[in-house]
Structure formats: structure tokens, C-alpha cells
Amino acid sequence: MSAVSDRLPTFPWDKLEPYKETAAAHPDGIVDLSVGTPVDPVPELIQKALIDAADSPGYPTVWGTPALRDAITGWAERRLGAREVTHRHVLPIVGSKELVAWLPTQLGLGPGDKVAYPRLAYPTYEVGARLARAEYEVYDDPTELDLRGLKLLWLNSPSNPTGKVLSKAELTRVVAWARSHGILLFSDECYLELGWEADPVSVLHPDVNGGSYEGIVAVHSLSKRSNLAGYRAAFLAGDPAVLGPLLQIRKHGGMMTSAPTQAAVIAALGDDEHVRVQRDRYAARREALREALEGHGFRIEHSEASLYLWATKDESCWTTVSDLADLGILVAPGDFYGEAGARHVRVAFTATDERVRAAVQRLA
Numbered sequence: 015m016s017a018v019s020d021r022l023p024t025f026p027w028d029k030l031e032p033y034k035e036t037a038a039a040h041p042d043g044i045v046d047l048s049v050g051t052p053v054d055p056v057p058e059l060i061q062k063a064l065i066d067a068a069d070s071p072g073y074p075t076v077w078g079t080p081a082l083r084d085a086i087t088g089w090a091e092r093r094l095g096a097r098e099v100t101h102r103h104v105l106p107i108v109g110s111k112e113l114v115a116w117l118p119t120q121l122g123l124g125p126g127d128k129v130a131y132p133r134l135a136y137p138t139y140e141v142g143a144r145l146a147r148a149e150y151e152v153y154d155d156p157t158e159l160d161l162r163g164l165k166l167l168w169l170n171s172p173s174n175p176t177g178k179v180l181s182k183a184e185l186t187r188v189v190a191w192a193r194s195h196g197i198l199l200f201s202d203e204c205y206l207e208l209g210w211e212a213d214p215v216s217v218l219h220p221d222v223n224g225g226s227y228e229g230i231v232a233v234h235s236l237s238k239r240s241n242l243a244g245y246r247a248a249f250l251a252g253d254p255a256v257l258g259p260l261l262q263i264r265k266h267g268g269m270m271t272s273a274p275t276q277a278a279v280i281a282a283l284g285d286d287e288h289v290r291v292q293r294d295r296y297a298a299r300r301e302a303l304r305e306a307l308e309g310h311g312f313r314i315e316h317s318e319a320s321l322y323l324w325a326t327k328d329e330s331c332w333t334t335v336s337d338l339a340d341l342g343i344l345v346a347p348g349d350f351y352g353e354a355g356a357r358h359v360r361v362a363f364t365a366t367d368e369r370v371r372a373a374v375q376r377l378a
Contacts, residue, residue: 018145021147022141022144022145023137023140027048027350030048030335030346033336034046034048034339036339037341037342038342040341042372045342045343045365045370045372046369047344047361047362047373048345048346050321050362051364052238052241053364053366054295054366055241056240056241056242057285059281059288060242060281060282063277064245064274067274067277067278073270074272074273074276075270076106076261076269077105082106082280083104083106085280085283086249087099087100087103087251088284089283090104093207095216095218095220095221096219096251097225099251102257102258103227103254104249104251105249105250106276108246108270108271109235109237109248110202110204110237112269113250114138114141114202115145116145117142117166117200118142118143118145118146118148119145120263121198123143124146125149126148126149127149127163128143128162129149129150129166129168130151130152130153130166130167130168131153132168132173133152133354134173134348134354135152135168135170135351137351139168151164156188157191161195161197164195164197165198166197166200167192167198168201169185169200169202169217170202171201171203171206172206172208172209172212172214172318172319172320173320174202174351175322175324175348175350176316176317176322178316179209181215182221182222185215186221186222189217189230190224192229192230193228193230197229198256199229199230199231200231200233201216201231202233203216203233203234204237204248205238205319205321208296209318210319211319216232218252227253227254228253229253229256230253232251234249235247236282239289239292240282240289242278242282245278245279246271246275247275247279247282249279296321298367299363299364299367300323303370303374306377307325309377313325322360322361322363324358324360325358325361326348328357330357331348331349331356331357331359332349335347345360345361345362346360346362
């Protein structure tokens, strides 16, 4: 066990505990804008679907029910503009973090193989490479990477933590480059439905992939768009030649989404109205926090999509974290996401309206 755990970095959120204690000591309580966990209710139609499926004594299947696969393929065509998506093109997963952490291992990568991901990125991309004993490398432009040993390329648009969105032209260029070199491309698109100043595009769109899913897979989650982080509900869509072997591996590993959760996902993907309502909530919180942060001397960079504001005062991120903790506001230090974030903080707007108002008042 120690041999496996020794491969991993210190769990980043543990470093934030002292600042969380400081923020929690504020007379009016903590405003936690750090992790970005949903706080609004699960929509009633989704709760009802879960409850109606509660009597599920048998084992669910890893591939999900035909109705679940229909829901995923229908959503991908309706929302992402994908074409001719069949059941072979989709695979349910137990939350997207599980997939990111174990994908290199499930792909059979190991020493001598390399995983690449953005210079500012979700820490679990690195964790996945470490668990597989693979090498890892960060990039600004993936097409400038050293090709030796490069087996898996991660894209992330909209970005966590920066909220940056890759244009259709940029996605098209990278997809073509990865294919030309036989590099498997996984695109983390978990924030795609949360574009504010940009309209994010999926690698599944025919304008990006030329009508072929060869060598590309998109990762999607219902945690943010439907407040289902507690349900662990996500899925893959893309190349059947990649998803078929993953399905077999995951069958052996018992990586199955619970039957009630599958029913909830069907309801969630079939309804766009609750997504619109939640977007409106986030838009209002985003605007209030952005104005307050800028009034407090912050500069906001990128942040055209996702659930975060990427903010800086041109000082150490930990100085910023400490100063905000003194105001009872907890944010994530930018260096959690790579050395390039050392002078930024990530501010989530996933707190309740009341807590956001409290943060705005304190920043003023």
C-alpha cells in the first residue's frame, strides 16, 4: 500500500485546512468559495426518478441500461451537435474524477509512456499518470510537445481552474495533430454547458473532428450542470475502438453506476429547463463576485466559462488566501493547479445566494 501512496503528491486540499479554520472563525461564519461543490437542490424531477428506481435489488450493468445509453446519445446529438452517435460510442462512468485518475492504468500505460495535460490543470491528470507509473508533461501548446512516448493527451475546455475556452479552430487543429501522430486525445468537457462570455464547443462536433470519432473521447459530468456531484454521474462519448476495451476492463473491475443513479441521469439528460434555471443562479453569483473582487483590487483573467473566477493581485497566491481567510472567505490557491498559478486564486461561485452576498459585503 505504501508503495502506491508514495507515488502520489500530498493531497492539495489538506494544505488549506489552517486557512479554513481562520475563515470559519469569522463572526458571521465562513464563505467557502474553494472546492466548488454544488449547494443548490437536486431538481425534483431527478430526485423523483431516483426514488422511483430505489427498489433495485439486482446488480446494474457497467454499460448501463439501453434507456441510459439512449439518453446519452440523444443529449450528445442535441446539445453537442454530434452526429450518428450509437450505443457503441458511449460509456457511463462513476463520476469523472474516477475516470481521470484510473484512465492511464486502464489504457495499459506505464513506465516509458507519457501523459500530457495543460500547464494549469486539474491535479488528477497528474495523479492518473503517477498511479500508472507513467511519465507526465505539461504544455502551453500541445502541438509543441516532444512526441517520444506520448500516448495520452488531455484537453480541458472550459478549463478548470482558469475558465479559458478553446476555440473551434484551436480544437480542430489539435485533433488533427493528435490523429496524425497516433496520440489518443481525451477532452474533459465537464463545464461545457457553463459558458458565459464564450460558447464552448465539443471535440465531438463534426466541424472539429471532420465527422469521425477516431482517436477522440469526450468526458462529461452531471455534477455541475444538474447539481449531481453527490450522485457520481458522468459518461464518456467518442471512439468505439477505445470505449469497447474500456468497457471490458471496467466490467472486470465492477465499475458500475448504481441503478437508481442511472435512472436519475436519464431524467437529467432529458430536461434542459433545470439547466437553464441553474445557469441563471450561477450567472447572478458570478456577476456579483466579479464586481466585488475587482472593486477589492483583483484582476480577473480568462474566466469566460466554468464555475470559477481566476483572480490575481499579482502576489503570492498564499498571501491572497490568507488575506481573504481573515475576511472569512476561503478560496483555492492557484498553485494547486500548477506552478504557473502561483500568483492567482480560484474563486468558485457555488455558494448560496446568502453566502455570496456576505462575501460581497466583506470585500466592500
